[in-house]
Amino acid sequence: MTPGVAAPIAELSDRELLALHVAGDDHAFAELFRRHKDRMWAVALRTVRDPELAADCVQDGFIAAFRRAESFRGEAAVTTWLHRIVVNACLDRLRRRKPTTELPEYDLADRHDHYASTEVRLDIQEALAKLPEGQRAALVLVDMHAVPVAEAAVILGVAEGTIKSRCARGRAALAQHLGLTPGQRPAEHD
Incomplete structure (x- = not known):
């Protein structure tokens, strides 16, 4: 890569994308979402068993990650951080549902x-x-x-x-x- 020329956003690491998002880049978080939405949806679906609820959990999780990106301390991979947020969103949604909620x-x-x-x-x-x-x-x-x-x-x-x-x-x-x-x-x- 030529010095002074920015890499295309798709070539940046997850950490670089998150740092760009925190710095105000309008496109960095969209790339993170594109990369990881399917994996996060699979985890959410296995956790809540309802495709619509899983989609809501993924949305909740990514919104929380978007808003709290500056809280990422870099102690784990970005994907681990996203997993934690999405799993917590699933658990929060399950707690708010009726006790008869079916499991995955x-x-x-x-x-x-x-x-x-x-x-x-x-x-x-x-x-x-x-x-x-x-x-x-x-x-x-x-x-x-x-x-x-x-x-x-x-x-x-x-x-x-x-x-x-x-x-x-x-x-x-x-x-x-x-x-x-x-x-x-x-x-x-x-």
């Missing part, structure tokens, strides 16, 4: 063949509904989205050990709700 339908069939039947997935969804919010959020990120424990800790604003214990307790509670002993797989319904 987790497609565990992709990871484990023994979860392939609809009945088993519904049993698992029902069991997930019984978990405390913190355990459910940790399991969604770590087990459903394969987010590393360290990144999930940043997203949820807790220590790595807390994520590990929430996942372990959540998995144990799921097994108990499903009537399984440790290591046992759910049987397919006929």
Whole structure:
């Protein structure tokens, strides 16, 4: 690149875009949104299970990120920061809904063949509904989205050990709700 000539906005890093946004650039945040909206929507959809509610959560999250961009301290990746904001927007929306809010339908069939039947997935969804919010959020990120424990800790604003214990307790509670002993797989319904 020639000195003194600015790089096209699409070539800038997420951090550079966020810094430009904070400095008043009118296009930088739009590029961040374009890059990450689909991934954030996927996380929101898995968390709230309703496409319209997921879209609202993504909108809430990106508006919050737009307004609070100067609060980004650079201690984590911009995508981790955005994940945290969007997950928090999802949790806020779920808290405000009726207690009968359905949980996401987790497609565990992709990871484990023994979860392939609809009945088993519904049993698992029902069991997930019984978990405390913190355990459910940790399991969604770590087990459903394969987010590393360290990144999930940043997203949820807790220590790595807390994520590990929430996942372990959540998995144990799921097994108990499903009537399984440790290591046992759910049987397919006929």
